[in-house]
Structures are given as structure tokens and as C-alpha cells.
């Protein structure tokens with residue numbers, strides 16, 4: 001029988017206390033290999049504390065973190081070889097050129113012979129699409145380019161697990177798109193990426209799956225759709241335009257268990273719908289089978305940002 005490969009990241013019952021304050025509360029999470037996995041949560045959710053434990057920078061109060069089968073708390077040295085960590089707003093020295101900055105770190109890591117180190121620097125610059133900027137001063141780079149230089153530095157030792165704290169913060173949409181493409185390409189090469197943000201839409205664009213954390217606790221995890229369902233936000237507003245069968249539609253929808261706030265406005269019928277994608281597909285089929293001539297169907301869902309704002313609001317109120 002084939003042994004199953006361990007997940008890239010396995011966090012079990014993690015707890016981080018600062019004095020009497022619980023910053024991470026009983027967090028358990030598994031990230032399969034090759035994912036771009038997002039960690040989203042409002043300020044103070046416990047994202048950085050979680051990352052600091054994973055990256056061996058801090059001992060947790062309780063719990064285990066296993067990276068690619070290696071226990072981070074038991075075998076620090078092996079864990080550090082697996083991890084690449086890019087902290088929030090990592091600085092780059094302004095008085096070095098891009099290639100000098102990377103070669104300095106390749107030397108510090110002792111990455112093989114001089115020619116091997118140069119080759120690795122070139123590979124990493126290519127991976128982050130910065131080969132044309134290799135001779136530029138670090139201080140002359142844009143914010144997006146600076147993030148990618150730091151990412152190149154983080155890739156030098158071929159980490160299998162990349163932990164990136166808010167890498168897209170402060171980037172314009174174009175720079176975010178560049179970063180997203182670079183991260184996807186890196187994951188395709190086999191690395192697993194664990195990336196945080198407090199902006200959900202940023203991560204939902206970038207990640208294969210994600211989790212939501214709030215006040216140290218895991219609220220939901222899975223694909224974007226699964227997370228939306230787990231957070232109980234599958235409410236949507238629907239407007240249908242009909243050519244015939246308005247009476248039938250009103251009667252049929254009025255008896256549907258997931259439909260509420262039904263309104264007729266000219267040829268259009270609007271209502272709130274609280275069901276899954278499957279039940280919504282059943283609803284469309286049911287309406288047509290009942291004899292309604294449907295011209296169009298339009299749904300409006302709360303954006304992911306609205307959901308997160310709801311989470312943050314509930315913090316403030318409680």
C-alpha cells in the first residue's frame with residue numbers, strides 16, 4: 001500500500017498567549033501540497049502570531065506545527081530549511097543593486113559554489129519577473145518590484161513552504177496581478193504558499209483555497225464558495241424578468257422555502273433567496289416547469305468584503 005504524503009502544513013490545537021491575552025485559540029488547519037492557501041482576518045485576528053510560530057520565530061503556548069512531516073518545535077533546523085518567510089513590509093537595503101542584494105543572501109545561506117549561487121540568483125530573478133531590473137538600485141524600485149525582490153530572496157534556498165505576510169498590501173491592481181501570477185507559477189513548480197491578507201477579495205483572486213480567522217479562532221476554511229457557505233452568507237438578491245406567467249411565478253415562489261421579500265415590479269419579479277447554488281438551479285428549473293416564460297435571471301450577492309466587514313462589525317458590537 002502507498003503511504004499518503006504528509007500535508008505541507010499541519011497545524012494542531014495551536015494556542016498563543018501574550019500574558020492573559022489569547023491571540024490564537026485552538027487553531028487546527030491542514031494545507032495540502034502545492035496550494036496557494038490564504039489566511040484572511042481583520043486586524044488583530046492572530047494571523048502574524050500564527051505565522052511566527054510556523055516560521056519558528058516564536059514558541060506557542062500549546063499545540064503542534066508539522067511542515068512536510070517535520071515537527072517545527074522538535075526539529076528547528078530541518079524546519080527552517082523547508083520554510084521561506086516574507087514578513088509584512090520586509091526592508092531592502094537602499095544602497096545595494098538588486099543582484100547584489102540577492103547574491104549577498106545567497107552567500108549568507110552558503111548556497112553552493114560561486115557559479116551555483118549566481119545561477120540561483122538568476123533563476124529567482126526570473127521567477128519573479130525581475131531579470132531586466134537586476135542592475136537597478138533597490139531604492140529605485142517600485143513597491144510592487146520591492147515586494148518581488150524580497151520574494152526572490154525568500155526563494156533562494158528552494159523552500160517547500162512559503163509563508164507570506166500581507167505581500168499584496170499597498171500594491172496597486174497591476175502590481176497585485178503581477179504578484180498573483182508569480183505566486184501561481186511558484187506553486188505550479190511544487191511549493192506550497194501560505195499567504196495572509198485582511199482583504200478577502202485580494203486572496204480570493206490569488207488562492208486555491210483559504211481560511212478566515214477572527215479573534216484567534218478559525219471561522220471557516222475551504223474554497224471561496226465553501227467559506228461563503230460556512231460563514232452563513234449565501235443570501236442573495238434575485239431579479240427575474242418574465243415574458244409570461246407572472247401570476248404563476250408569484251404563487252410558485254411564494255411557496256418556496258428559501259424565498260422571501262417577494263415583489264412584482266412591471267415585468268420583473270424580485271426576491272431574496274437564501275439557498276445553495278444547487279437549490280438555486282432547482283428553482284430556475286422549477287419555475288420553467290411550472291409554465292413561466294423566463295427572459296432573464298440576475299443575482300446579486302454580498303461581496304466577500306461585505307462578509308468580512310460583517311465579521312469585524314460583530315467584533316465591535318460584542
Ligand SMILES: Nc1ncnc2c1ncn2[C@@H]1O[C@H](COP(=O)(O)OP(=O)(O)OP(=O)(O)O)[C@@H](O)[C@H]1O
Pocket residue numbers: 018021023041042043044045046047048049050198
Ligand atoms: N507581543 C505581543 N504582546 C502582546 N499582545 C500582542 C503581541 N503581539 C500581538 N499581540 C496581540 O495579539 C493579537 C493578534 O495579533 P496578530 O499580530 O497576530 O494579528 P494579525 O491578524 O496579524 O493582525 P494585523 O492584521 O493587525 O497584523 C492582537 O490583538 C495583538 O494586539
